[in-house]
Amino acid sequence: MDGNYILYKFILASAILLISLLVAMYSTLFERKLAGFFQDRLGPNRAGIFGIFQPLADGLKLFFKEEFMPGSADKFLYILGPSLTMMIALLTSAVIPWGNSIIINGVEYSLQVADINVGVLYVFAILSIGVYGIMIGGWASNNKYALIGAVRAASQMISYELAMSMAIISIVMMSGTLSLSEIVNQQHGFHWNIWYQPLGFLLFLVCAFAECNRSPFDLPECETELIGGYHTEYSSMKLGFYLFAEYINMFISSAMIATLYFGGYNFPFMDDLGLSHNAITMIGTIVFFIKISFFGFVFMWVRWTLPRFRYDQLMRLGWKTLLPLALVNIVITGFVIMLKNHS
Amino acid sequence: MVFSRYLFFILSFVAIYAALKVLISKSPMHSVLYLTLAFFAIAGHYILLNAQFLAVVHIIVYAGAIMVLFIYTVMLLNLNIQGEFPKSKFANIASTIAGGLLLLTLIAIFKSYDLKVIANPALNQIGLVKSLGKVLFEDYFLPFELSSVLFLAAMVGAVMLGKKDIY
Structure with a gap:
């Protein structure tokens, strides 16, 4: 039993890791195809049918590029930067419930690696340490542009983390739990949190863009001002790690949005289909991935539609608009909960 | 239980090693990063004591907020040039004596205090x-x-x- 349990957790963890990497790999192709569509051109279509082998070609290209390290760089930290970014990007997937449970021979196997009772706080913690990789990399390159990019990244992430946490707190108040699996279970069927927390969802979405360093908030790597921002001095696969981690972050953020606001693996009329528990779980997981893909599309859609913010606009939006709105949202949520308990 | 004992020793070793490196490292940036590592090791100890909330909040507050601001300051003040602030011998001796006195006081406090050993941390629900x-x-x-x-x-x-x- 014990050995079985360890084996099952091991298989689940490696499967989720592989799926995250695969999704991130193919979202690069998807993004380039979409960019092509938005700019009225074809996008990559040479490697395989519809350019299906393009991510492999890109990866190989990055591996075979020349490694370059600035002479004045701090060698250990220079290598640690991209590695940390990649590692932290992959950490969050452990607490996301990817599906309900599967029952095999009377034993229930949950499709979540770690159902810890402080799941939401764990996500906060990963968010808050996510900036380390960028800061260490930017500082260790010993380059002005990289340093400015790193400093910008740090202040941007700290500012938007606050509003993001405040937005999630109203969800926590509503569901009365910090466990992500419990939050998803309470959204059974069509009782998704988006109907009760539309403002919270909007705040979370905007902050997710800023936390992933995605356009319109990609100030840390703003090409026109900073060349490449924190990864100016990086080349070869180390650069690849930074770029790749951004796509993993996007995937995980989309999964978090779907989990917190769009019911995770729940879908309407799931009890009326009359299917077995395992079949419902399978369909639920597929539905969850459809939701994730939709939000991944929104990320790319916005990137190729909106221009980049100026830095002071970014800070003003974060501190003077999003944070007060999040606080108002908490007060309203608290008020409604109080009224409900009294009636 | 044996496994968690090994974890305890590994975490303690990491915590003490990182804390020493904070003092020994020449570059302020390395000191700050080692301090972060020490905080992570301490968070691991909290998890061993079944205080998950404390562990996660410890990481959010110390590693996520305070240490990021420390790094920020080190970056902006450009303290990365090694040996830029040579300390006088007097300052070195004085700080060593002050630190030693603090250690002595702490040892005295813990000796007089009857420390309870938690029999089974997994059953302890307070965290x-x-x-x-x-x-x-x-x-x-x-x-x-x-x-x-x-x-x-x-x-x-x-x-x-x-x-x-x-x-």
Whole structure:
């Protein structure tokens, strides 16, 4: 039993890791195809049918590029930067419930690696340490542009983390739990949190863009001002790690949005289909991935539609608009909960 | 149980090694990063004691907020040039003596205090969110609220100090 349990957790963890990497790999192709569509051109279509082998070609290209390290760089930290970014990007997937449970021979196997009772706080913690990789990399390159990019990244992430946490707190108040699996279970069927927390969802979405360093908030790597921002001095696969981690972050953020606001693996009329528990779980997981893909599309859609913010606009939006709105949202949520308990 | 004992020794080793490296490292940036590592090791100890809430909050507050600001300061003040601040011999000796005295006091306190060994940390529920929230909002409600007022005062003070022209 014990050995079985360890084996099952091991298989689940490696499967989720592989799926995250695969999704991130193919979202690069998807993004380039979409960019092509938005700019009225074809996008990559040479490697395989519809350019299906393009991510492999890109990866190989990055591996075979020349490694370059600035002479004045701090060698250990220079290598640690991209590695940390990649590692932290992959950490969050452990607490996301990817599906309900599967029952095999009377034993229930949950499709979540770690159902810890402080799941939401764990996500906060990963968010808050996510900036380390960028800061260490930017500082260790010993380059002005990289340093400015790193400093910008740090202040941007700290500012938007606050509003993001405040937005999630109203969800926590509503569901009365910090466990992500419990939050998803309470959204059974069509009782998704988006109907009760539309403002919270909007705040979370905007902050997710800023936390992933995605356009319109990609100030840390703003090409026109900073060349490449924190990864100016990086080349070869180390650069690849930074770029790749951004796509993993996007995937995980989309999964978090779907989990917190769009019911995770729940879908309407799931009890009326009359299917077995395992079949419902399978369909639920597929539905969850459809939701994730939709939000991944929104990320790319916005990137190729909106221009980049100026830095002071970014800070003003974060501190003077999003944070007060999040606080108002908490007060309203608290008020409604109080009224409900009294009636 | 054996496994968690090994974890305890590994975490303790990491914590002490990182704490020593904070003092020994020449570059301030390395010191700050080793301090972060020490915080992570301590968070691991909290998890071994089944205090998950404390562990995660420890990481959010110390590793996520305070240490990021430390790194920020080190970056902006350009303290990365090694040996830029040579300390006098007197300062070195004085700080060593002061630190030693603090250690001595701490040892004296812990010797007189009867430390209880928690028999089975897995059964200890005080570190979980529910029990902690109940204790904070029922038994220690007034001190908890007072400390939040203290934080608010500190925040307002920081904003006032940061403002250049007070009108």
